[in-house]
Amino acid sequence: MAIIFKPSPSLPPPVTSVGPVAWVRQNLFSSPLNIFLTLFSLYLLYLLIPPVIEWGFINATWEGTSKAACTGGGACWAFVVVYFDQFMYGLYPEAETWRINLAVILLIVMVGAFAIKTINKLYLSIAIIFAYPIVAYFLFAGGIFGLEVVETSLWGGLFLTVLLGVIGIVASFPLGVVLALGRRSDMPIAKSVCVVFIETIRAVPLITILFMASVMIPLFLPEGLNFNKLLRVLIGITLFSAAYMAEVVRGGLQAIPKGQYEAADAMGLTYWQSMILVILPQALKLVIPGIVNSFIALFKDTTLVYIVGMFDFLGRIQAANHDANWLGTTVEGYAFAGFVYWAICFGMSRYSMALERKLETGHKRN
Amino acid sequence: MTDTNMARAQLAQGEEAIIEFNDVNKWYGDFHVLKNINFSIKKGERIVVCGPSGSGKSTMTRCINRLEEHQKGTILVDGVEMNNNLKNIEAIRKDVGMVFQHFNLFPHLTILENLTLAPIWVRKTPKKEAEEMAMHYLERVKIANQALKYPGQLSGGQQQRVAIARGLCMQPRIMLFDEPTSALDPEMIKEVLDVMVQLAEEGMTMVCVTHEMGFAKTVADRVVFMDAGEIVEANKPHEFFDNPQHDRTQMFLSQILNH
Numbered sequence: 001m002a003i004i005f006k007p008s009p010s011l012p013p014p015v016t017s018v019g020p021v022a023w024v025r026q027n028l029f030s031s032p033l034n035i036f037l038t039l040f041s042l043y044l045l046y047l048l049i050p051p052v053i054e055w056g057f058i059n060a061t062w063e064g065t066s067k068a069a070c071t072g073g074g075a076c077w078a079f080v081v082v083y084f085d086q087f088m089y090g091l092y093p094e095a096e097t098w099r100i101n102l103a104v105i106l107l108i109v110m111v112g113a114f115a116i117k118t119i120n121k122l123y124l125s126i127a128i129i130f131a132y133p134i135v136a137y138f139l140f141a142g143g144i145f146g147l148e149v150v151e152t153s154l155w156g157g158l159f160l161t162v163l164l165g166v167i168g169i170v171a172s173f174p175l176g177v178v179l180a181l182g183r184r185s186d187m188p189i190a191k192s193v194c195v196v197f198i199e200t201i202r203a204v205p206l207i208t209i210l211f212m213a214s215v216m217i218p219l220f221l222p223e224g225l226n227f228n229k230l231l232r233v234l235i236g237i238t239l240f241s242a243a244y245m246a247e248v249v250r251g252g253l254q255a256i257p258k259g260q261y262e263a264a265d266a267m268g269l270t271y272w273q274s275m276i277l278v279i280l281p282q283a284l285k286l287v288i289p290g291i292v293n294s295f296i297a298l299f300k301d302t303t304l305v306y307i308v309g310m311f312d313f314l315g316r317i318q319a320a321n322h323d324a325n326w327l328g329t330t331v332e333g334y335a336f337a338g339f340v341y342w343a344i345c346f347g348m349s350r351y352s353m354a355l356e357r358k359l360e361t362g363h364k365r366n
Numbered sequence: 367m368t369d370t371n372m373a374r375a376q377l378a379q380g381e382e383a384i385i386e387f388n389d390v391n392k393w394y395g396d397f398h399v400l401k402n403i404n405f406s407i408k409k410g411e412r413i414v415v416c417g418p419s420g421s422g423k424s425t426m427t428r429c430i431n432r433l434e435e436h437q438k439g440t441i442l443v444d445g446v447e448m449n450n451n452l453k454n455i456e457a458i459r460k461d462v463g464m465v466f467q468h469f470n471l472f473p474h475l476t477i478l479e480n481l482t483l484a485p486i487w488v489r490k491t492p493k494k495e496a497e498e499m500a501m502h503y504l505e506r507v508k509i510a511n512q513a514l515k516y517p518g519q520l521s522g523g524q525q526q527r528v529a530i531a532r533g534l535c536m537q538p539r540i541m542l543f544d545e546p547t548s549a550l551d552p553e554m555i556k557e558v559l560d561v562m563v564q565l566a567e568e569g570m571t572m573v574c575v576t577h578e579m580g581f582a583k584t585v586a587d588r589v590v591f592m593d594a595g596e597i598v599e600a601n602k603p604h605e606f607f608d609n610p611q612h613d614r615t616q617m618f619l620s621q622i623l624n625h
Binding site: 262273278 | 474
């Protein structure tokens, strides 16, 4: 008679390897060097944190109409409070700022609607991508339904920063994907056009492109054929970002095993079907970290529009620093700017990590 | 070979060719990978292609659905010449299923979505109908309970059976197998071969590149032996194994059968 094989029962791990105490021991005090680094870091935190809290909160002044009101010796947040609307909306007429708020709320509601199970996600996406920009444009610019016209030169502050960032991101992404596919195409003309475009744009600083957009293009265009400066800058930012996006996406396309292309071909899918249904969903998922990296970089790069005379969030803060009533508030202004940029970029980064986890289908070995 | 198989082989000989290679030559750069391939496969025939690695057996098989392009000669599949005409290629690919060594399932789609993708997008089958058909084939390969999992959650043998079902969902007239068991653990080879044997018994035209000589003996109508880009010998399995004509074939068989 054969011996019957019975697997041994699984046992729980030893107590010393689980729980918070084990975590602290393994991660903070596992070796003499780590013990030293942990204690040294704690000491640095002790040196840094109390003064920052004292300056930023305990001794800070929150109310007042000029720098003179800030007598506590801490941060003069009154400056930020007084200028808050301008930091947010630029020179957009105060009575009309509800239009910006409405557009933002509308976008949040529409994006939030994805969480509702019964809603048709395809229609919702189409509404966000095609209908929303039109609605938002007329809300911002006015001119219909009795809305007062607001010139784009008055657009500014965080509103302008987010506008440039979002439009740059949304428009450069599909363009970048097409450029990446073009660069890997078998068609010589499409391929060389994409290569030349990507390599040219990547070899030029964004500032140069913004100068081209704001100063040079109007010189070349015939009289009367000029178009809005904001639009020109937007196109410049989009093309710039698309070139980088293309290379990120190409990296993803190259990481997809040849077998995936062959399997898609072998079942009779056309080129675009195999790209859209099989290759891109995998390639884009692989390069989410790179894509978000580009998006975050682009979002911060939009501050360069200050150079061509557009007052975005940072531009507004710098301009306000020159107010004679508030001289000496530079640190508070930049601290506020830093915090807002950090909050937005950190949010993008967390969102991308959540997205990666959601798209994980278990084919990757950890 | 059983009597029914014998009868089928004789029947097949009377019918017209569904795949025809005429003087096919192919080069990878300077490397002459296929040399003057002349071969025809009849409807319903089961062909096993074997040979040492680098002999061109995979390449020849992949020329049938033009995953590889040949540079000289003609290949006719179902009467259609495989050339640069994209429409012809796409039309033929609809009717030729393919199973790969590394399964090549789409990892971002569930098993069910893997199976319905081509029927929905290429054949324009309504989604519900495609799903019913997919479940039917998944049951045939005994894996229907995994339909909503992702390929990464399945074992190699299960993935390869899914790949076969995926090919069948297009209701192909020809199935190509490119070393379907070479990447599998020994324990899983049988479950895949069982599915292939079942398919062969149903009369599917099959071209199978494999080293599974047991499979070749049981189901093949003809065994093709290739070396250095040429077809050295093609014969009925019992003659191929018991009485190989060519010394190169004899050497190959002695190497793979006596280890």
